Amino acid sequence: MYLIFIAMLALNMSKEVLSAFGLMNERLTESNEAAAERNTAFMAGLVQKANDQPEKYEPLKDKASQIKELANNFNAYLDDLKSKMTAKIDDPTDYEIMDKGDYLDEHFFKGDIIKPDGQEFLKQMKTFREGVAEVLKDNPEMANVVKDVQAKFATDPVKRGAGTVGWLDHNYKGFPLVASLTKMTQLQSDIKTTESEVMSTMLKGTLTSEVSMTNYTTLLRADKSAYFNGETYDGEIVLGRTDETTKPSRVELTLDGRKLTENQYDFVGGKVKLKVNSGNPGEHKIEGKLIFAQDGKEVEVPVSSSFATIPKPNAATISADKMNVVYRGVKNPMTISFAGIADNNVSASAQGLSRVSGSSYVMDATMIKGREVTINVTGKIDGQTVSDNATFRIKDLPKPTGTVRGEDGSLSMQRNSLEISTIGAKFDDFDFELPLTVTGFKFKVPGQPTIQVNGSKLDARAKQALSKAKRGSGVQIFDIEAKAKGVSVILKKVSPVFIELTN
Known part of the structure; x- marks a missing residue:
């Protein structure tokens, strides 16, 4: 780029080239204005989200606000500098007369020395570059954004020929005024792009598509899959993308068509925890809606789930983890349980049988003389005792x-x-x-x-x-x-x- 500019200067910079730079500057300016509007709308949406759900979005809004302040300060500095560069030009769109670089050559440099105004320009670049990195340093998802900012706003010396030259000299010394204006407008474009990337990365996409409550689904979660008649059903209706900061402003729910009262549910960590009787054996319907605040309005998320209530068990579930036999000479793993009864209320007995933990057992049939072994199981629930048994064949290890x-x-x-x-x-x-x-x-x-x-x-x-x-x-x-x-x-x-x- 530098060599091209030198060649252009040697040819006294044609009017067509100067006009081309001017048109590029105009297009970048228009693009920057549109980007500024998008970023403002994006930030306004984030502010609204922080108002609706402060615990979830306030930290994001704070970081976005810090980035926006850095961007606004640097952008205002560049606007002021560009105004000074064109202050003595009657028509700022007459690009064909902007073929000299006197203003910046005198404003930034004194011979080979960078003047205070030039140092200030470099300082502004550094403040924005390092400020963005500092705000985003604790967020791994922002690593690429930080890397991009450090590259776009770097001011390291530039290699030229066999040596190096200062970044400011390389980019602004001796260039036509219109070229320097365009470069600064490009810097402003990079600033606005950084703002946009930060906010979009924070929210994993646009606010409209990614954080809208209409994209959530509800799940019915319980500590166990079935309940005995007469038990209290303590299931939880949760959002598919729930967290501790997500909480509906109110709920409207029914159980089998009957409206639930406030003492039949609680708000716990972004969930609606139910406290209802499980009812008679069979399937029961939980229906209604959760109402959330979004963009100052109410958004309804439909709820439609069910749970099953089963009678109390009178038979145990006994299964060998490998097959319907046990082998002599090895530790045969087994699972022994009663449906609906906690493992600590279940006991099993047989020659060679020992408990490992919970419902996990081991059968060692080595010392058993016969070809079969019977396992007896008992369980206790609500003060009652239930029992069952199962018989397994004993086989020798196969021939190797x-x-x-x-x-x-x-x-x-x-x-x-x-x-x-x-x-x-x-x-x-x-x-x-x-x-x-x-x-x-x-x-x-x-x-x-x-x-x-x-x-x-x-x-x-x-x-x-x-x-x-x-x-x-x-x-x-x-x-x-x-x-x-x-x-x-x-x-x-x-x-x-x-x-x-x-x-």
Whole structure:
């Protein structure tokens, strides 16, 4: 840009170029006026929101007001400076005569030294730049806005050729008056853009679309999903985007068509907490509306929800977390509960059964001699005792399957791959995560003696025997010894693996 301006000066700056800068300045000025109106309306809407819901919007309004004050101060300074620049020009729209840069060259500079007025210009830039950063520093969502402001209003030295030159010299020294005017109008545009970005980011979009109460939905939330007849229903009607500062000015609600009185609900942390009798078994309707203050007017949010009341239970819910059997040798997790009864009022008993916490139990069937175990459950509610039981089959752990490189059965493999492969074991189609560790196995190469190997990989003797095997011959890995951590029974014999050598 600097080189272009120098070239223009060398050509005595054509009238067409000067007029082009003037037209650009006019368009920027018009755009700035429109942006100022939008920002004023935006701020007025935020002020109204702060009046309607001070706890929610007052902090946002305070920060926006601080940004607006910084913007207004800097913008007023630029307006005053631009007025002084054109004070001696009879027609401020006669851009073709604005080809000199005498005013700013004398106002900002004295030779290579920046005069106090130039220092003031830099100070105004710094005040706005650092002021915005200070106001927004605690808001992570504003990081990009702060970064953008620091870039647009930076006054660091500028690289020119092999050296650097001061920012003020680079941008305003020796330039035509109309070009400097346009640059300052652009600065004012950046100021207004910053205002807009701050407020829109704070509210996640325009006030109309993002904070209007018509965008909220209601949810019915309760501590439990069903209630016994005669209980007090203590559910809460909440907004889908609720917080501690969101509170309706009044409510109009009915339960099964009957209007609720003020002693049947409370306002708690942005919620309407109900205090009504749950009624007879069946579904019950909560309907009506919540009324909120918005922009000085009332906005109604419809409510339409339901809850169910069920009879008191007489049967327990007992389920095995894995399947309808329990296994010897492992800790079988189980969930035991009575519908509608707190876990601390439920007890379960059976050989090998122990409680972990709440409704979580563990069944260890290792010491049980038979093939079945019966679990007896009792629960207490409202001074009454209810009981139930369930019977589970007891099964032994399945037979493990031997593996080589994770594969089982009969497989083909190159000799060098077998040398480095790991011998393993696994339970096929077993519901428990029960990793097995191989501690030894027997290795047989046709025509060679059987070798007992310790560990899970071929040792030196096994590798030597393998080197004598012919291509296509079958190698056997059998009598695999495996164990599982935490298993208290002897595992069944692990199935062997057969490998056909491909080289």
